[in-house]
Amino acid sequence: MKEQNIYILGIESSCDDTAASIMHNGKILSNVIAGQKIHEAYGGVVPELASRAHQQNIVPVVDQALKQARISKDDLNAIAFTRGPGLMGSLLVGTSFAKSLSIGLGIPLIDVNHMQAHILAHYIDETGYAKPPFPFLAMTISGGHTQIVRVDHYFDMTVIGETIDDAVGEAFDKSGKILGLGYPAGPEIDKRARNGNPKAFKFTKPKVDGLNFSFSGLKTAILYFVQRETQANPNFITENLDDICASIQYTIIRILMDKLKIASHQTGIKHIAIGGGVSANTGIRQALKEGEKKYGWTTYIPKFEFTTDNAAMIAIVGYLKYLEGEFTQPNIAASARLKI
Numbered sequence: 001m002k003e004q005n006i007y008i009l010g011i012e013s014s015c016d017d018t019a020a021s022i023m024h025n026g027k028i029l030s031n032v033i034a035g036q037k038i039h040e041a042y043g044g045v046v047p048e049l050a051s052r053a054h055q056q057n058i059v060p061v062v063d064q065a066l067k068q069a070r071i072s073k074d075d076l077n078a079i080a081f082t083r084g085p086g087l088m089g090s091l092l093v094g095t096s097f098a099k100s101l102s103i104g105l106g107i108p109l110i111d112v113n114h115m116q117a118h119i120l121a122h123y124i125d126e127t128g129y130a131k132p133p134f135p136f137l138a139m140t141i142s143g144g145h146t147q148i149v150r151v152d153h154y155f156d157m158t159v160i161g162e163t164i165d166d167a168v169g170e171a172f173d174k175s176g177k178i179l180g181l182g183y184p185a186g187p188e189i190d191k192r193a194r195n196g197n198p199k200a201f202k203f204t205k206p207k208v209d210g211l212n213f214s215f216s217g218l219k220t221a222i223l224y225f226v227q228r229e230t231q232a233n234p235n236f237i238t239e240n241l242d243d244i245c246a247s248i249q250y251t252i253i254r255i256l257m258d259k260l261k262i263a264s265h266q267t268g269i270k271h272i273a274i275g276g277g278v279s280a281n282t283g284i285r286q287a288l289k290e291g292e293k294k295y296g297w298t299t300y301i302p303k304f305e306f307t308t309d310n311a312a313m314i315a316i317v318g319y320l321k322y323l324e325g326e327f328t329q330p331n332i333a334a335s336a337r338l339k340i
């Protein structure tokens with residue numbers, strides 16, 4: 001193959017992070033993210049505020065990404081952007097920006113599915129991180145998603161399980177809200193869980209068919225449990241916070257791992273890759289390591305900055321599609337409910 005020298009700009013704006021990244025031949029040169037603190041006060045993402053913040057952030061974020069990569073926009077070979085799924089108002093900002101820039105520079109435009117990108121983030125060239133061989137199972141767990149996907153090739157993916165209500169990150173965040181923790185609560189629950197007893201309190205696991213998940217019942221169970229206990233002892237939460245966090249986390253991990261175990265058993269696939277913000281969780285990482293010993297799994301966790309919402313994962317998909325000559329037209333529309 002001819003020696004290639006490909007620069008891709010990736011743009012991500014599906015939720016509350018405005019992100020841009022420059023990739024050169026599969027390696028990341030810059031990965032810039034502007035988060036949106038404004039949502040913390042509301043305990044969740046407010047769509048109107050998110051799209052307004054994207055509008056303010058997108059130009060400086062792309063500018064930063066180019067500067068950090070030490071290239072000019074004229075060096076770019078293509079622009080990849082998140083087409084969906086996500087919040088429509090947020091997606092529109094990234095989509096329109098990507099379209100205009102590609103027209104202005106006269107270079108190809110590449111549409112990217114955000115959920116595929118979380119999975120293909122594993123193919124970013126990064127020293128010390130192995131790329132999962134096909135076929136593998138990918139579990140994408142974040143504030144917005146919970147899926148198990150069978151991956152037979154880069155763009156040959158099948159969703160074999162997903163949440164029927166809340167995402168796993170929401171289960172962490174909403175439980176944290178009940179306990180009076182800040183938003184997002186996942187990292188603090190994780191931290192406190194390390195000092196708590198995971199079997200101190202028992203929460204029942206939901207019964208959901210097949211490989212699908214449900215987390216909304218757990219949130220309600222925790223709410224009633226906390227209300228009941230605080231009636232008897234007003235200091236119940238503060239006196240037991242570490243144990244409560246450990247027990248909630250233990251239940252969530254059991255729900256995830258039980259389904260992953262069945263998925264691996266049913267498909268006979270032992271290469272397991274995870275992604276999404278919740279994959280930072282210490283307990284989940286430990287459970288995956290145990291899976292290596294118990295079930296002979298090989299597990300893959302990307303570098304942290306590529307697991308949460310980011311544009312490097314959009315750029316790698318852009319690069320893979322560029323190599324295939326898979327470009328899109330400027331009349332393409334954002335799609336809030338885009339499927340894998």
Ligand code: KG4
Nearest residue numbers: 142143144169184186190277278281308309
């Ligand atoms: O991927 P991400 O940054 O954004 C999207 O939701 O797309 O994921 C954020 C989610 C939040 O729900 C947050 O509470 C959760 O990931 N999270 C964690 C941990 N770190 C982040 N949940 C549990 N344990 C953690 N260490």
Ligand code: ZN
Nearest residue numbers: 118142144309
């Ligand atoms: Zn995401």
